[in-house]
Amino acid sequence: MTGANRTAPPTGATAPALGTTVPAAGTTVSTSMPETTASVPVAGTPVAALEHSARARLPTPVFDFIAGGADDEVTVRRNVAAYERIGLVPRVLRGAVPDLSTTLLGTPTSLPVVVAPTGMHKLAHPEGEVATARAAAGAGALMIVSMAATVAVEQIAAAADGGPGLWFQLFIQPDVDFTLSLVRRAERAGCRALVVTVDAPVFGNRERDIRNGFTDLPEGLCCEHMRVPGDHGAPGHARPIAFVPGLGWDHVAWLREATSLPIVLKGVMHPEDAALAIDHCIDGLIVSNHGGRQLDGAAATIDVLAEVAAAVGGRVPVLVDGGVRRGTDVVKAAALGATAVGIGRPVLWGLAVAGAAGVTHVLETMRAEVHRALALCGCATLADVGPSLVRRHAQPC
Numbered sequence: 032m033t034g035a036n037r038t039a040p041p042t043g044a045t046a047p048a049l050g051t052t053v054p055a056a057g058t059t060v061s062t063s064m065p066e067t068t069a070s071v072p073v074a075g076t077p078v079a080a081l082e083h084s085a086r087a088r089l090p091t092p093v094f095d096f097i098a099g100g101a102d103d104e105v106t107v108r109r110n111v112a113a114y115e116r117i118g119l120v121p122r123v124l125r126g127a128v129p130d131l132s133t134t135l136l137g138t139p140t141s142l143p144v145v146v147a148p149t150g151m152h153k154l155a156h157p158e159g160e161v162a163t164a165r166a167a168a169g170a171g172a173l174m175i176v177s178m179a180a181t182v183a184v185e186q187i188a189a190a191a192d193g194g195p196g197l198w199f200q201l202f203i204q205p206d207v208d209f210t211l212s213l214v215r216r217a218e219r220a221g222c223r224a225l226v227v228t229v230d231a232p233v234f235g236n237r238e239r240d241i242r243n244g245f246t247d248l249p250e251g252l253c254c255e256h257m258r259v260p261g262d263h264g265a266p267g268h269a270r271p272i273a274f275v276p277g278l279g280w281d282h283v284a285w286l287r288e289a290t291s292l293p294i295v296l297k298g299v300m301h302p303e304d305a306a307l308a309i310d311h312c313i314d315g316l317i318v319s320n321h322g323g324r325q326l327d328g329a330a331a332t333i334d335v336l337a338e339v340a341a342a343v344g345g346r347v348p349v350l351v352d353g354g355v356r357r358g359t360d361v362v363k364a365a366a367l368g369a370t371a372v373g374i375g376r377p378v379l380w381g382l383a384v385a386g387a388a389g390v391t392h393v394l395e396t397m398r399a400e401v402h403r404a405l406a407l408c409g410c411a412t413l414a415d416v417g418p419s420l421v422r423r424h425a426q427p428c
Contacts, residue, residue: 071388072381078393079356081380085155089383092245093154097379099239100323106331107323110354113331115427117363120420122409129405130412131398133371135348136224136293136315140195140371141171142398143361143413146390147319147352147373148200148226148297150179153252155383161190163382166390168194170398175226175373178202178213179272181248183255184220198224198295202231203282205275213256214290225290226317230298232278235325283311295350298325300335302342309346316343318351322375333364337418340368358400365413366421 072081086094100107131142146167153159160182167174168191175198176184184199191197199217204210217225240246248254253269260267275282287294293314298321299305305316318336320329332353340349351364352373364372374397381389410416 071385072392076392076396077357078374078377078380078396081377081384081389081393085380085383089155092240092243095239095243096151096154096237096245097149097376097383099237100327101235101237101325102327104323104327106320106327106329109331110320110323110333111356112354112427113333114354114356114360114363116424117333118422118424119359119362119366119404119408120422121407122420125409127406127409127411127415129402129410131401131405133413135173135350135371136295138173138195138223140173142394142401143365143371144172144355144394144397144401145350145371145373146172146174146378146394147375148175148177148228149375149379150177150254151181151248151252152379152382153181154249155379156386158386160187162387163378163390164188164190164194164197166381166387166394167191169387169391170394171195172394173198175200176217176222178256179254181252181255184217184222188220188222196221196223198222198226200226200228200297201286202228202272203275203278203286205273209270210286211289214286214292216256218290218292222292224293224295224314225286226295226297227283227286228297228321229278229283230300230319230321230325231274232276233274235321235327237324280307280311283313287312299339300330300332302335302338305339305342305349309343313347315348315350317373318349318369319373320353322353333360333367336364336369337367343368358397358402359404361397361401362404362408362410362413362416363421365416366418370413 133140133143152163156162160180164174164187173195174191176187178200188197199222201213254272257269257272258266259270295315295317296308296313297317298319299316300320308316318332318339320332332351336351343349348370349368350371350373351369352375355372355374361372377393378390381393408420
């Protein structure tokens with residue numbers, strides 16, 4: 032179902048996103064990047080250690096944009112700490128030889144780690160999403176292209192050639208025709224699914240960004256997918272990403288009629304919403320709290336994963352993001368029902384430190400750690416991992 036003449040969804044009012052306002056008068060925001068890229072992280076450098084290196088290289092407003100969350104950032108911290116409260120209970124003498132390959136909505140990948148959609152990669156490195164896509168393709172990892180990318184999906188797709196492919200993240204816009212044009216653009220670029228972010232009817236309160244005066248992109252950068260056509264086919268100006276406070280299931284139903292691509296909902300945290308998603312013929316779910324950048328105080332994603340997976344009952348793949356820093360976290364997520372996990376901030380840390388090579392380091396480190404964790408848990412695949420392999424603790428282990 033790809034026709035354009037479908038009943039339009041309700042539009043509602045809009046809410047501002049990054050790019051709709053400018054720093055306060057008199058505010059000077061330094062976002063100049065270092066001219067050279069640091070050396071590739073040495074073998075044995077854990078993913079989490081790259082955060083410190085990225086902090087040293089990035090301007091403070093840019094690092095804070097990546098690291099920060101909403102309000103007091105309770106949920107940002109909670110996402111990570113929740114994994115530390117889960118212990119693994121390994122099996123032995125099972126003769127398991129790990130195989131990390133998996134299939135997501137018909138797309139084979141070489142590891143169960145997806146590059147989650149994060150915007151504005153050119154803030155971290157001059158090559159931006161092109162470098163990220165090149166690294167993901169080389170690692171055999173699926174990449175979800177952010178609607179807020181600073182490189183167009185067509186260029187990202189070219190850089191990702193030879194890899195497992197791309198999914199495209201979509202914020203449904205009040206402008207129905209523009210939303211549909213984004214869908215068609217993703218289809219033409221060869222994206223294999225749409226990832227609809229549903230946890231942002233309004234913009235989260237990002238206090239770090241407000242304090243830093245970082246409420247717009249530096250000159251020369253924009254959200255490339257938000258450009259309007261210019262004169263004589265040239266790219267025009269970029270419009271702001273708008274949110275729809277009245278976002279509802281009717282919007283999802285409209286999109287389901289508008290495209291034949293698989294639709295994945297990102298931002299589902301409640302099992303009742305997961306069940307409703309199945310009723311609306313959704314093809315996959317991502318358990319996500321937007322990395323703690325929307326509703327502060329929201330539960331850690333790993334803490335609600337099992338309930339969401341139970342509501343789905345294996346009918347569609349369930350992914351989870353937020354707080355994943357080690358391969359053991361991937362195994363813990365699988366034990367609680369995840370088909371795969373997404374990583375966001377770690378990819379940006381690697382990109383900031385060493386470009387595509389830094390992203391490769393992140394993905395290959397995760398691969399080695401997942402492989403080792405599966406072997407030590409006596410499991411050949413993530414499908415062999417079940418709830419009997421985990422125990423929850425009141426405090427971090």
